[in-house]
Amino acid sequence: MEKRKNDSKIWRRVCGLLLAYKKYFPGIFICLVCTSFMTFLQPLVIRRITDQGMVAKDMECILIFSGVLVGISVIVQVTEVIQTRLFSNIHNGLTFSLYREAYWKMDTLNIGYYDEKGSAEIANTIGSDISNVASVADQITTFSISSILQIVGGIVGLSILDWKLALMITLLIPVKFLVVLYFSRKKNLAFERLIENNRVFFGWLGDCINGIREMKLWDLFRIKNADFEKLQGKMMDSYRENMMLDEYRTFSVSMLDALMNAALYISGGLLIVRGEFTIGGAFAFMTYSAYVVNPITFLINIKYYFAQIKPSAKRFFEFLEQPEEGGEHAGSLSRFDKDAEVPVLELKDVIFGYKEGTPILSGVNLTVQRGDRIAVIGENGSGKSTLLDLILGFYHPEKGEIKFWGIPTENLEPKIIRNRIAVVSQKPYLFQGTIEENVNIGGTASHEDVVDACIKSGAITFIEKLDDGFMQRAGQDGAKLSGGEKQKVAVARAILKKADILLLDEATSGFDRESDKVLMNLVCGELKDKTVIFITHRYEELEGVEMVYRLAEGRLELMEGEI
Numbered sequence: 001m002e003k004r005k006n007d008s009k010i011w012r013r014v015c016g017l018l019l020a021y022k023k024y025f026p027g028i029f030i031c032l033v034c035t036s037f038m039t040f041l042q043p044l045v046i047r048r049i050t051d052q053g054m055v056a057k058d059m060e061c062i063l064i065f066s067g068v069l070v071g072i073s074v075i076v077q078v079t080e081v082i083q084t085r086l087f088s089n090i091h092n093g094l095t096f097s098l099y100r101e102a103y104w105k106m107d108t109l110n111i112g113y114y115d116e117k118g119s120a121e122i123a124n125t126i127g128s129d130i131s132n133v134a135s136v137a138d139q140i141t142t143f144s145i146s147s148i149l150q151i152v153g154g155i156v157g158l159s160i161l162d163w164k165l166a167l168m169i170t171l172l173i174p175v176k177f178l179v180v181l182y183f184s185r186k187k188n189l190a191f192e193r194l195i196e197n198n199r200v201f202f203g204w205l206g207d208c209i210n211g212i213r214e215m216k217l218w219d220l221f222r223i224k225n226a227d228f229e230k231l232q233g234k235m236m237d238s239y240r241e242n243m244m245l246d247e248y249r250t251f252s253v254s255m256l257d258a259l260m261n262a263a264l265y266i267s268g269g270l271l272i273v274r275g276e277f278t279i280g281g282a283f284a285f286m287t288y289s290a291y292v293v294n295p296i297t298f299l300i301n302i303k304y305y306f307a308q309i310k311p312s313a314k315r316f317f318e319f320l321e322q323p324e325e326g327g328e329h330a331g332s333l334s335r336f337d338k339d340a341e342v343p344v345l346e347l348k349d350v351i352f353g354y355k356e357g358t359p360i361l362s363g364v365n366l367t368v369q370r371g372d373r374i375a376v377i378g379e380n381g382s383g384k385s386t387l388l389d390l391i392l393g394f395y396h397p398e399k400g401e402i403k404f405w406g407i408p409t410e411n412l413e414p415k416i417i418r419n420r421i422a423v424v425s426q427k428p429y430l431f432q433g434t435i436e437e438n439v440n441i442g443g444t445a446s447h448e449d450v451v452d453a454c455i456k457s458g459a460i461t462f463i464e465k466l467d468d469g470f471m472q473r474a475g476q477d478g479a480k481l482s483g484g485e486k487q488k489v490a491v492a493r494a495i496l497k498k499a500d501i502l503l504l505d506e507a508t509s510g511f512d513r514e515s516d517k518v519l520m521n522l523v524c525g526e527l528k529d530k531t532v533i534f535i536t537h538r539y540e541e542l543e544g545v546e547m548v549y550r551l552a553e554g555r556l557e558l559m560e561g562e563i
């Protein structure tokens, strides 16, 4: 019962998506009525050619009605071209809007979602789900409407010819329905298994590609081959299961059709033998029967086709319903009073853990005034990056409060906080594009400002040596640059942001001594009115820092004297 309710909810939502394109419906409907009417006329014209042309040896009649047949075909084909055009508009519009929804969902999605799934897995899942959901707009829908019109035309045609035989055809419908119902239930489950096996395989493959260096260094292609074969085997089994189901369904339905056709030929033949039917009438009868039987098969099969759309639609809608960043913590204030005489950042009794009952931070207090330069040190796994993620609003305290310029984060839009903070992490991400594009990541700075930021970060030294300078492409995640060079690009990016708060999370771990000094001079000189928070293991970096906190046992302690 519950399942049926959920299913109908999924279908209502899919239909709702289609309704956005209702402006195309009248055009499609006119095309369908036109093609259906033309195909209805066809058997009557053929009967005329056979009975009044061929049998009566009337050549003029044959020529005229052959011309009519060609005319009908032209009209049908032209209408179908228009119809395909209208349908491609719906298909493209639907695909675009689903991708757009997924794209913006990725922006608001809780960061924890990305900890669980790899990029290849997410991209593959979204791509295959959207393509399956959008297929709802394809010819299936056209067929279902044109099928109804064809059936109506067929029944009218059959009744004109012989109502008893027409009745015989209708007896086949419930039998076909039961056969297809049986297969569509199986298909639903088989397709769910297929998309799940696909997801697992692409998650695994993406993991191998991300760790390609380790794969080569540890000869993991050989070691992981067993996993590859197992996952591929599961995928192949699922493909085979789905293909065989399709085949068994087609086989069963075709057998029923073959039996029905045999029955029609025998009864039609008997009527001709008895002189109750003309040959042209028999042809027309067979064609009209096909008009009724084939579309009914198709209509019944829609259940089968939809059985493979539903699992994807379900998974896609579940993705769209994933918890949003901020969730109930997100406020709507989009401004700070930056001149207020209050601390820039305050953490009060902040408690946080990734799992309930295992806190990483258990009562953190911190007050940072404008222009402060503080450092947070601590052992591996003590929670320094977690603290940064809480400040950046990627996670939210279980208890306690974080305030920016005196305003609790719950009252602020999550993005507004990040707009005020520039972060340089230990492993900054560089996008595929040029060095200039990676520094000017917001896309609004002038080339002169980019050069200036690179001089300040020290990046200019290596950029000047590159063949293409600022136009050099960085490669996948800056693969063409060294670790320290990537960090210098990231520092230049942060300088260009002109943010009020600078968070440097092991930002200079790849810097040489000289570059370290350049950055410290910058922080203590030109950027001295900025608030800077260092997260570091390298105590020599702490020269220009006024306060050093140690994070241990989930708490922050201010260090006095020697570190």
Ligand SMILES: Nc1ncnc2c1ncn2[C@@H]1O[C@H](COP(=O)(O)OP(=O)(O)OP(=O)(O)O)[C@@H](O)[C@H]1O
Pocket (backbone or CB within 6 Å): 115, 354, 360, 378, 379, 380, 381, 382, 383, 384, 385, 386, 387
């Ligand atoms: N996304 C996550 N989900 C679950 N646990 C996590 C997650 N990120 C970190 N942890 C755990 O939280 C603890 C603190 O991690 P965190 O990265 O904040 O430490 P850190 O002080 O920055 O360490 P390091 O100096 O090694 O960078 C670790 O025990 C880690 O296993």
